Amino acid sequence: MARRLGAPAVALIMAASGTAAGPATAAATGGAAHAVRPPAPGLAAYYGQPLTWADCGQGPDDEVGTALDRDGARCTRVTVPLDYRRPTGRTIELAVSRLPASDPARRIGTLMLNHGGPGEPTLGMPLETHAHMGETGARYDLVGMDPRFVGRGTPLDCGWPSGIWLRAAGQDRAGFDRQVVFQKELAERCVRRHGDVLPHVSTRNTARDMDVVRAALGERRVSYLGYSYGAYLGAVYMRMFPGRTDRVVLDSAGDPRRTGPRLLRGTEPASERALNAWASWAAARHRVHGLGPTREAVLATVRRIIEAASDRPLPVGSYRVDEHVVPYLIHLGVGSDREDARAVFASTVGVLDKAARGIPVEPTPRLEGLLRFVLDGASSKDVSPAAAIICGDRAAPRDTEVYWRDIRRSRRHHPLFGPVTNNIDPCAFWPAPHEPPTSVTNGAPALIVSATGDTATTYRGSRAMHRLLTGSRLLTVRGVIGHGMYGEYGNACVDAEVNTYLKSGDLPAEDPTCRR
Numbered sequence: 165m166a167r168r169l170g171a172p173a174v175a176l177i178m179a180a181s182g183t184a185a186g187p188a189t190a191a192a193t194g195g196a197a198h199a200v201r202p203p204a205p206g207l208a209a210y211y212g213q214p215l216t217w218a219d220c221g222q223g224p225d226d227e228v229g230t231a232l233d234r235d236g237a238r239c240t241r242v243t244v245p246l247d248y249r250r251p252t253g254r255t256i257e258l259a260v261s262r263l264p265a266s267d268p269a270r271r272i273g274t275l276m277l278n279h280g281g282p283g284e285p286t287l288g289m290p291l292e293t294h295a296h297m298g299e300t301g302a303r304y305d306l307v308g309m310d311p312r313f314v315g316r317g318t319p320l321d322c323g324w325p326s327g328i329w330l331r332a333a334g335q336d337r338a339g340f341d342r343q344v345v346f347q348k349e350l351a352e353r354c355v356r357r358h359g360d361v362l363p364h365v366s367t368r369n370t371a372r373d374m375d376v377v378r379a380a381l382g383e384r385r386v387s388y389l390g391y392s393y394g395a396y397l398g399a400v401y402m403r404m405f406p407g408r409t410d411r412v413v414l415d416s417a418g419d420p421r422r423t424g425p426r427l428l429r430g431t432e433p434a435s436e437r438a439l440n441a442w443a444s445w446a447a448a449r450h451r452v453h454g455l456g457p458t459r460e461a462v463l464a465t466v467r468r469i470i471e472a473a474s475d476r477p478l479p480v481g482s483y484r485v486d487e488h489v490v491p492y493l494i495h496l497g498v499g500s501d502r503e504d505a506r507a508v509f510a511s512t513v514g515v516l517d518k519a520a521r522g523i524p525v526e527p528t529p530r531l532e533g534l535l536r537f538v539l540d541g542a543s544s545k546d547v548s549p550a551a552a553i554i555c556g557d558r559a560a561p562r563d564t565e566v567y568w569r570d571i572r573r574s575r576r577h578h579p580l581f582g583p584v585t586n587n588i589d590p591c592a593f594w595p596a597p598h599e600p601p602t603s604v605t606n607g608a609p610a611l612i613v614s615a616t617g618d619t620a621t622t623y624r625g626s627r628a629m630h631r632l633l634t635g636s637r638l639l640t641v642r643g644v645i646g647h648g649m650y651g652e653y654g655n656a657c658v659d660a661e662v663n664t665y666l667k668s669g670d671l672p673a674e675d676p677t678c679r680r
Contacts, residue, residue, distance in 0.1 A: 203379070206251035211379040215240045220261055220287070222316075228288035235291055237263040242380055244312070244373045246364050258373055259316035260309050262381075263290035267302035273410055275304040275387045275666070276374065278311070278394030280416075280648075282367070283550030285315030293389065296651025296659060300667045304387070309377055311370045311397075313361075313549045320361060320549050322354035327536075327543035329551060329590055332491035333571045333583040335474040339487060340571065343588055344564050351555075351593035354548065363598040365552035367423075371401040371602075378408060387411040387666070391648050392621055393553075395612070396423050399604040399633060411669050412610040413662055414636075415650050418621030419628035420604045424558030425591035429570075432578035432585055434619045438498040438645045439466070439580070441617075445501075446510050453510040455517065465517055466494060470580065472520035480519050481526045483535045490516065493534070495584045499619045501645035502653070551590055558601050560591035567592070604629075610636040611665050611672075613658060617645030630675075637671045643680040655680070 203211040220239035221229035232239065239261045246254040265271040277289045290306035297304070313320035329350055333340045355362065374397075378386050387410045390398040395417035402409050418427065443462035446455045456462035469478075470490055477484035485493070493516070497509035511528050518525040527535060537543045561567065567588040574582025610633050614626030623640070630638040639661055646653045650662045657678035665671060 204251075207245075207248070207376075210244055210251065210376045213243060213380050215242065215260075215380055217262070228285075231291055232261055232263070232288060235263060235294075236266075237261050237290055239287070241317075242309075242373075242377050244376050246361065248369060248372050256312060256318035258309055258312060258377065259287055260307060260377060261287045261290055262308075263294060263306040265303055265305050270303050271305070272303045272667075272669075273305070273385070273387055274307055274378075274381060274383050275389060275411075276307045276309065276378070277388075278309070278390040278397055280390065280392030280394040281314075281550050282393040282397075282553040283311070283314050283547070284394075285310050287315055293651065296663075297666065298659075298663055300663045303667070305381075307377070307381065307386075309374065311549070311553075312373055313365055313552065319545065320358055320365065320552060321545040322350065322548040322551070323357055323541075324350055324353060324544040324548065325541045327538050327540055328547045330492055330584070331488040331587060333567075333587040334487045335583075337568070339474075340568055340588075343488065347588050347590050348593045350551075351590040354551070354590070355595065358552075359595065362552055362556060362595055364556075365549065366556040366598065367397055367400050367553060368404065368557075368599060368602060370397060370553070371404050374401050375405050375408065384408070385410045389413045389415070389650070391415045391650075391652075392418070393423070395621070395629070396420050396604075398610075399606065399629065400602045402608050402610070402633075403602050403604050403606050406606075406608065409608060411666055412608070413613065413650065413665070414610055414629065414633075415613040416618055416621045416647050417612050417614065417626045417629040419625035420632065421628065422625065424601070425554055425560035425589060426586075427554070428585040428620075430585075430624075431619055431622055432574065432581040434617065434622050435495060435498055435581045436578065438501070438617060438619050439463070439494070441501060441645060442498050442506055442509065445506050446513075449510070453507075453514055455510060455513055466513065466580075469513070469516045469520045470494075473516075478516060478519035479524070480515060480535065481532065483527065483539060485516070485519070485535065489538060491580055491584050492538070495581055495619075496534075499645065499647055501617065555589075555591035555594035556597055559597055560589070560594070562592060564588060564592065605632050605634075607635040608633070609671055611639060611662065612636050613639045613641065613649045613662065615641040615644040615646045615649055615653075617643070618647050619645065620647045638675045639672075640675065640677045641679070642677060 217238040217240050220232035242258045243255050245251045246256050279286045286308040287310050289308040294301040310317050385408050388398045395414035398414050443459040446462045447459050450457045455465050473490040474487040477486040508530050512531045515525050570586040571583050574586045612630050614623050616623045630636050649658045
C-alpha cells in the first residue's frame with residue numbers, strides 16, 4: 165500500500181540528501197573507498213552552520229542536564245529542514261550534547277550515539293557510554309543527538325488519551341474490534357494535530373539529520389554506536405552516506421527488512437522460550453514469590469491471570485488492567501534473564517495473580533510506573549514520535565481482516581504472544597510513507613552484537629543484518645536473554661570486544677562469541 169515516489173521526486177531527494185535513494189544504488193564497499201560529496205547547494209547553509217555551545221542544564225529539576233554539566237559536557241541546538249526536498253522551507257531543531265575527549269592528544273574522533281526506541285532521547289547517553297568504554301572513552305568526543313521530534317528538539321505530541329499503543333488483540337473478535345476502534349482513533353488524533361509534519365518523520369530523515377550534525381561538528385567521518393532501532397538507523401546512515409563512518413557498533417540489531425509497523429511478528433518463539441526460562445527461575449524461588457513450585461505451576465498461574473483478565477479488567481490500585489494490557493505486560497517482562505529483572509517481573513506477576521483472585525492489591529512502585537506509562541495520557545508526548553517513525557518508515561496493511569487472520573493463525577501456535585505481536589496498530593490508519601525504506605546492503609565495516617535469547621530484535625534478525633552488511637562481524641552472546649548488550653547487560657567479554665574494536669578500529673578476523 166506504500167505510495168511510491170515518481171522519478172522526479174526520487175531525483176530531487178537524491179540531490180537534496182547528497183545520496184542515492186535505496187535499492188537502485190550500488191552497495192558501499194567500505195568508508196575509505198568513497199569520496200565524500202559536498203552537500204547540495206540548498207543544504208550548504210545547514211551543513212556549514214555555526215554551533216553555539218552552552219550549559220545543558222535547564223533548571224534544578226533537570227537531572228540529565230545537570231549530570232552532563234557536572235561531567236564537562238556542553239549542549240547546542242542544530243537547525244535542519246523539515247522537508248529535505250524543500251530546504252528553504254520550514255525548519256526544526258535538534259538537541260545535541262557533546263562530552264569532549266579527555267585525552268585530546270590521542271583523540272580518535274567523534275562517536276555519535278543512539279539509544280533506540282525508536283524515539284528514545286539520547287542527549288544524556290554520552291555519560292552512560294563513557295562509563296562503559298573504560299580508558300577508550302577518553303579518546304572520543306561522545307555526541308548524543310535527540311532525533312527529530314524527540315526529547316528537547318521540536319516537539320510532536322499526538323494528544324493520545326492513553327500512553328503506548330502496544331496492546332494484545334483480546335480473546336475473541338469483539339476484543340479485536342475494540343482494538344480496531346482504539347487504534348484508528350489514535351491515528352486520527354495524530355493526523356488532526358500533525359498531518360503536515362508526519363510525512364517527514366522517518367528514519368531516512370533522521371539519517372539526513374545525522375549527516376548535518378556530522379558536518380556542523382566539523383567531522384569528515386564519525387564513528388557510531390546504536391542499540392536496537394538505533395542499529396537500524398546506523399545501517400541506514402551507512403547506506404545513505406557512504407564513506408562518512410569510521411567504527412560502527414550495532415547492538416541488538418533486527419532484520420532491517422522487517423523494521424516497521426509489524427516488526428514484532430516472528431518474535432513469539434523467542435518470547436516463549438524466555439517465559440519458560442523465567443518460570444523455571446520463579447519455581448526455584450517459590451518460597452520468595454509464591455507463584456508455583458514447578459515450571460508448569462508457574463505457567464498455570466500466568467494462564468489463570470490471562471483468563472481472569474479476559475473475563476473482566478483486573479483492579480490494581482487505581483488502574484484497571486484488561487485483556488489487551490496483561491499479555492503486553494507479560495511480553496515485556498520476560499525480555500531479560502538478569503536477576504534483578506526477573507525478580508521485578510515476578511513481583512508484577514504476583515500482584516496480577518492476587519488481582520485475578522479478587523484480592524485487593526496495590527501495584528509495586530515499578531509496576532505503578534509502567535502502568536502509568538502504558539495507560540496515562542501524560543506519556544503521549546513520549547510515545548508519539550515512536551509511532552510516527554515506525555508508521556512513517558514502511559506502509560502497514562490497511563485491511564483490518566489481514567490482522568484478524570494473522571491473529572487467529574498465530575493464536576493456534578502461540579496463544580499468549582501471537583495476539584500481541586500480530587495485533588493491529590495505528591499504522592494501519594496512518595498516512596502513506598513519504599518515500600520507500602532504504603535497502604541497507606552494504607560492505608562497510610561494522611560490529612554487530614546480539615544475544616541468542618533476545619526477544620525484541622531476535623538473534624535471527626541480527627544474523628540477517630550480518631548477511632546484508634557484508635563487511636560486518638557478528639558478536640554472538642550465547643546463553644543470554646537480553647536486549648542491549650554492550651555496557652548495559654554487564655558481560656565483561658562483550659564490553660572487552662567492543663572496546664577493543666573502538667580503540668583499534670580493527671574488526672575481529674572471524675565472528676567472535678561470548679557466553680553468559
